[in-house]
Each structure stands twice: as C-alpha cells, then as structure tokens.
Amino acid sequence: MGAGVSTAAANSGPRWPARVNLRNPAWLFAPALLFFAFFYVLPLADLLHLSVAGEAGLSYYARVFEVPLYWESLVRTFGIAAAVAALCALFGYPTALLIHRARGTWKLVLTAAVVLPYFISVLIRTYSWMVLLGRNGPINKLLLGLGIVDAPLALIFNRASVLISIGAVLLPLMVLTVGGSLARIDPLVQRAATASGAGPLAVFWRVLFPQTLPGLLAGVLLVFISALGFFITPSLLGGPADQMFAMHITQQADFLASGGFLQSLATVLLAVTLLVVAVAARFLGLEFIWGGQRANKPSRAATQGLVASWRRAVLDRAADLFGWPLLRALGAVPARLGRGVSGALATMAFLTLLLPIAIAALISFSDSAYMRFPPPAYSLRWYEKFLSDPVWMSSLGTSVAVGLLATVISVVLGTAAAFGLVRSSLPGKTAWMTFLVSPLIVPGVVLGLSLYSLFLRAGLAGSVPGLAAAHAIGGIPLVLVIVSASLQAVDMRQEQAAAVHGASPLRVFWFVTLPAIRPGVLAASFFAFLHSFDDLVLSMFLSGARMTTLPLRLWGNVNYKLDPVPAVVATFEVALIVVGLFLARSAWAARKRS
Known part of the structure; x- marks a missing residue:
C-alpha cells in the first residue's frame, strides 16, 4: 500500500486524438x-x-454472542487491535518523521530498515520474537547479567508479548502510510511558517501535524483492521487469556x-x-x-443540513476548549526536548524492527540442538540440515x-x-x-x-x-x-x-x-x-x-x-528480499537515467 493511487489523476489523464484513438x-x-x-x-x-x-x-449467530468464550474473545480482539494501533501510532509517527527529515544515504538506510521487515513473513518475525523474549533469550540474559533480576522473567505467553510482537509486525505499515502523507507536504509552507517567526515545535503542531493527520488516522485504521484477523502471533506468544477471535476459526x-x-x-x-x-x-x-x-469534493452531508451545522459547532467548541490551549502548551515545550523524545521513540522503533531479525540470523549459525542465545558454538549444521x-x-x-x-x-x-x-x-x-x-x-x-x-x-x-x-x-x-x-x-x-x-x-x-x-x-x-x-x-x-x-x-x-531451522529460512528470506529491493532500486534508477 505504500504506493498511492490518486483517483483524481486516474480520471483526468490526456485523451488520444480522435483519428488515432x-x-x-x-x-x-x-x-x-x-x-x-x-x-x-x-x-x-x-x-x-x-x-x-x-x-x-440464525441460531449459530445467537450462539456466538451467547457463549462467553466467543463474545469475550471478540471484545478482547477489539481491545488488542486498538492497543496495537495506539502503539504503532506512538512509535511510527516519529519514525516516519525522522525518515522524512533525513537526507541522502542516511534516508535510504532508514527507509530500508523499515521496508525490509515489512516483507518478511509474519511467522518468521514471530519466531524471532520467541527467541528474543524466551526464557534463555537475549533480553533475559541482559537483565540477569546486569543484576536487575535474579531469575529469568516470563516475557512470553502474556498480553505484553502479544502487543509487542503484533505491533512490531504492523509498525512498518504505519510508518509507510504516515511517510506517504509527509511526502505530499509542500516544503514551502514550512519555510513560510519558519520565516514568520514560528519555532520548530510551533511549525510542527500548527503546520506539519494538521496536514499529516489524515495519513496518521489512515495508518491507525489500517493497523487496527489488520490486527483484527491476527492469529499466528497470539497463537505462538499469547496465553489462554490472550485468545483472539480468528483463533477460534483456525482451531x-x-x-x-x-x-x-x-x-x-x-x-x-x-x-x-x-x-x-x-x-x-x-x-x-x-x-x-x-x-x-x-x-477534494465536499460531501453533501458535510455541507448541508442541521446535522452538519451541529457537528461543526461541536468541533469548533472542542477546538476552543481543548485544541488550541493544548497546541499553545506544546508550543512552549523546548524544541530540544521534543526532538529528544521523538528521536528516542524512533530509535526504539528501529530496534524493535531489526533486532529480532539480527538475532534470528545469529541463531541460524548455532551448533545447539535448540534455540539458545548466544549460541554456545557456531557452525553451518542447520544450513546443511535444511539444504539436504x-x-x-x-x-x-x-x-x-x-x-x-x-x-x-x-x-x-x-x-x-x-x-x-x-x-x-x-x-x-x-x-x-x-x-x-x-x-x-x-x-x-x-x-x-x-x-x-x-x-x-x-x-x-x-x-x-x-x-x-x-x-x-x-x-x-x-x-x-x-x-x-x-x-x-x-x-x-x-x-x-x-x-x-x-x-x-x-x-x-x-x-x-x-x-x-x-x-x-x-x-x-x-x-x-x-x-x-x-x-x-x-x-x-x-x-x-x-x-x-x-x-x-x-x-x-x-x-x-x-x-534453528526456521532461523535458517529467515536468513535466506532476508537475503532474498535485500537482493530484490536492490534490483528494484537499480531498475528505478536506470529508468530515471533513461
């Protein structure tokens, strides 16, 4: 969905001359x-x-809403999808903003860091999170090594692991959607606001954010809708209290x-x-x-009738009471603090996207008979197993x-x-x-x-x-x-x-x-x-x-x-995607030169 299609453009293309139509x-x-x-x-x-x-x-439908097992899982699915959408918005928007502001090779690297995980299968990314959050995984090893805990924590088979892993799977969708919205903003508007004396945060909250809000909302909705049908991740990382509605169908x-x-x-x-x-x-x-x-066509419902007038009045009143005071308060926050928070969230997002893949790649070279990190020894044992x-x-x-x-x-x-x-x-x-x-x-x-x-x-x-x-x-x-x-x-x-x-x-x-x-x-x-x-x-x-x-x-x-065989498959798939993205970029570059 990263490539946008403008309906207006599709309707307004030039026509062929009549004699060569x-x-x-x-x-x-x-x-x-x-x-x-x-x-x-x-x-x-x-x-x-x-x-x-x-x-x-219709008795089957009545059964769905009468049996607590089913309607409770439906409500739970809505809650999980909403929480995942909120997490993706929190971390995805700063990440998209960071990529938008980057230049040259750095921008290409950051974009690849988002696009690469997006095309890796959900099953492999979930497997990577099983390794990362496992009892013998790197997070528990780090906590034990720092003396923060005395025994490994139960980081999987709970709601937190489900939210984190689904959020990591769908985060690229949010970043790419918001990134497309940022790319459509006229840079002259931001320059004009800066020239008028507005500070960085004022420019963001009063110029940049309002123009990207539709893209952010679209990203939230796409993530929410995608999360409704998830079953792979909660099946592998969730507990009995984390069963989502789609799991009943597969089970x-x-x-x-x-x-x-x-x-x-x-x-x-x-x-x-x-x-x-x-x-x-x-x-x-x-x-x-x-x-x-x-x-840009105003709908009839938005321009006529008492309902539209009442809705506009409510929105205007809400903006006066909450919106503008909030913007003024945010505008008073030091710009350095805002950039620091945004950078920290973006850094966490990139770690969430890339760390599981890197760890899975290391485990693919393990000599152990099961998943262990760090591997006790390295070999090509599991590559040989997969290929033979x-x-x-x-x-x-x-x-x-x-x-x-x-x-x-x-x-x-x-x-x-x-x-x-x-x-x-x-x-x-x-x-x-x-x-x-x-x-x-x-x-x-x-x-x-x-x-x-x-x-x-x-x-x-x-x-x-x-x-x-x-x-x-x-x-x-x-x-x-x-x-x-x-x-x-x-x-x-x-x-x-x-x-x-x-x-x-x-x-x-x-x-x-x-x-x-x-x-x-x-x-x-x-x-x-x-x-x-x-x-x-x-x-x-x-x-x-x-x-x-x-x-x-x-x-x-x-x-x-x-x-570790799935880690071997993950490594091969990452290599395939890297080669594919490189060839695609080369083809686009050759087309531009020609």
Whole structure:
C-alpha cells in the first residue's frame, strides 16, 4: 500500500486524438473482475449461505454472542487491535518523521530498515520474537547479567508479548502510510511558517501535524483492521487469556463438516471488519485502503443540513476548549526536548524492527540442538540440515512453484486491470478500485474458510493451481496499486506519437508503454511472489494432506520442534528480499537515467 493511487489523476489523464484513438481499454478490466467473481465473491457468498443454511438458521449467530468464550474473545480482539494501533501510532509517527527529515544515504538506510521487515513473513518475525523474549533469550540474559533480576522473567505467553510482537509486525505499515502523507507536504509552507517567526515545535503542531493527520488516522485504521484477523502471533506468544477471535476459526477448522457454526464465526469477523472500514471511509474516503488521495469534493452531508451545522459547532467548541490551549502548551515545550523524545521513540522503533531479525540470523549459525542465545558454538549444521533434507526441499519447491504461478496470474490480471482503470473513461473508478483492493482488508482466515468449500467441490483443494489462484487474490491488489501508480507517471505523448506514425496498439504497448512501466511491473512481480511465498493462512485451509508449503512446514517446526531451522529460512528470506529491493532500486534508477 505504500504506493498511492490518486483517483483524481486516474480520471483526468490526456485523451488520444480522435483519428488515432485506441479502442476503449476498459475491457482490460474484465478478466480481473471475472477472476474475482469466481474466486472471491462467490466463496464469500457461499460462506454467508452456509452460515444460515439448514435447520439451524440464525441460531449459530445467537450462539456466538451467547457463549462467553466467543463474545469475550471478540471484545478482547477489539481491545488488542486498538492497543496495537495506539502503539504503532506512538512509535511510527516519529519514525516516519525522522525518515522524512533525513537526507541522502542516511534516508535510504532508514527507509530500508523499515521496508525490509515489512516483507518478511509474519511467522518468521514471530519466531524471532520467541527467541528474543524466551526464557534463555537475549533480553533475559541482559537483565540477569546486569543484576536487575535474579531469575529469568516470563516475557512470553502474556498480553505484553502479544502487543509487542503484533505491533512490531504492523509498525512498518504505519510508518509507510504516515511517510506517504509527509511526502505530499509542500516544503514551502514550512519555510513560510519558519520565516514568520514560528519555532520548530510551533511549525510542527500548527503546520506539519494538521496536514499529516489524515495519513496518521489512515495508518491507525489500517493497523487496527489488520490486527483484527491476527492469529499466528497470539497463537505462538499469547496465553489462554490472550485468545483472539480468528483463533477460534483456525482451531476448529478440522471440524468443517459440523454444520455452519464455523462459517458464522467467520461471517461475524468479516462483518466487524467491514463495519470498521465503512465508518473509516465515512471520514477518510475509501482511498485510505490503498493509499490514494481523496478527491477534494465536499460531501453533501458535510455541507448541508442541521446535522452538519451541529457537528461543526461541536468541533469548533472542542477546538476552543481543548485544541488550541493544548497546541499553545506544546508550543512552549523546548524544541530540544521534543526532538529528544521523538528521536528516542524512533530509535526504539528501529530496534524493535531489526533486532529480532539480527538475532534470528545469529541463531541460524548455532551448533545447539535448540534455540539458545548466544549460541554456545557456531557452525553451518542447520544450513546443511535444511539444504539436504528432502522434506524441507520438497516444501521449498512447492512454495516456489505456487509462488511463480500466483505471480503470473497476479501480474497479468493486475496489470490489465490497471490499464482498464487508468486509461479508460470507466465510471465509478473509486468503487472499482476499492473492490479490487478489498482482499487486503478481508481477514485471511475468512477468505481461507470461504474458499475451502468451493475448492473441495471444484477439485482444486490440495493442488498447485488452486493454491496459486487463492494467493493471487491478494497478489492482484498489490500489482494493481503499483502498476497504476507507474502508469500515471507515463508521458502519454510518446504513446500518441507512436500511434500517429502507424504503430498498432499492441506495438505501442510493447515498445513504448511497457519499457516505461517495467520497473513498476518488476517490483509488483517481486511483491506478488513474496505475498504467495510467505502465505500461511490460505495454505492451512487449501493445501491438503499431500502438499505442504514452506510456511506450513515452518509452522509445524515452530510449534513442535523449536530447532534453528526456521532461523535458517529467515536468513535466506532476508537475503532474498535485500537482493530484490536492490534490483528494484537499480531498475528505478536506470529508468530515471533513461
């Protein structure tokens, strides 16, 4: 979601001259729609039908809210998601601000420190936190060495470990969202405020913060929505009192034939998620889902009626009573203190992002039979184990095959849909864009459960094509957002010139448009592959007994063995992502030079 897509820009692109006008590219939107109709809309509709079908009717829903086990976990899920969103806002905003103010190589390094963890799988990052917070982990070793404690602390299997680990997983999402908002601020506005005599804190609170508030709110909502569907992290690091709602679905997934109660649980989670999105869209617009800018059109509700007038009066009164006095008080705080607090929070954020990865990399070279830090001795024992074990290699091969096929599907359909949205006069582009990126906000357990019944009937369960199609549901939105942004940056006059000289639409695309958007397509392909390669949730529902992907193999290892092999996989994945990001940056640089 880091790449923003401006709806206004999509609607206002230059048109082709009449005599060289290409055929309406809106039809390119159709393949993605058909794919989503079969693999996304139909399964969710089937899920809803199964939740109320049969003699039980709506009784399953009544059971969800009558049994304390379920409704208490739903309330608990809201509380955990809200706490995680608050933590990410507290640490993410100063981090984004620090990156925004950095220059040159330092800015590149800080950005990479945020982006790198963002693309590492949730399971591996959770494993790293298990190492870091474990009884024999580095934090306990440090506390014991300093004499602060006499015995190791119980740092895992509690609420704090759940909040910290989920927050660390979702913190990059907050930083990237706020960073995009900071990048859109006109620097001349800040210079004008400084020239008028405003101090650094006054400039921040009265100029910078109000302009980035929509981005901060969007980040809070995205983190909150993402946290609602978490189950991997609380399953591994939480205790009995930290069970989240999605965990009930995965724990009972072995009993899929027992009526529609499981489907009712998933429907409740989906309904809650969509309700939060609907409320957020009322204030921020649907564009907050993919990072686009809301068109500057005042809504009818915001400009007419007694309700709007009453709301404005309340907000104005609240600003007079609390807002401006608070700003004046904050403006009186010494600038050095403000920078110190901001820097300390950003430093803690970077440590939270990078320290678990570094420790996992060290453990991958351990000679110990289980997780210990620091390792008693170093060797390549576990690398040899991973590379020579046919079971691990089979799982790796399966994940690569599924990932490559999912990438092809995602890139072909996502790129075509991007052309259909950006280059056509298709009405309701914001609504269509929202529909195509909506899988990013649907909890994975809901999508996996909904696809299971359909795949079982279609004979796709436990097959590489079936799992690749399921992974492409999340890959297409990533490709769509990135390629749409690349298309908006293309100078259409070059395409028009080629068409004027007799080039067919296909030749114009192949020799003019594709070279211009190639870096975006390559980046989208890389991210679509990572999305599939790291997926655990859909694989749990759809892989079957005969096909085990690498994340599924890791899941079993982390739950039952806890040897350093997952650390080896983490190291390989970090290396893959570093190489991919380096190649993506090189491609963008080459494109700029040309």
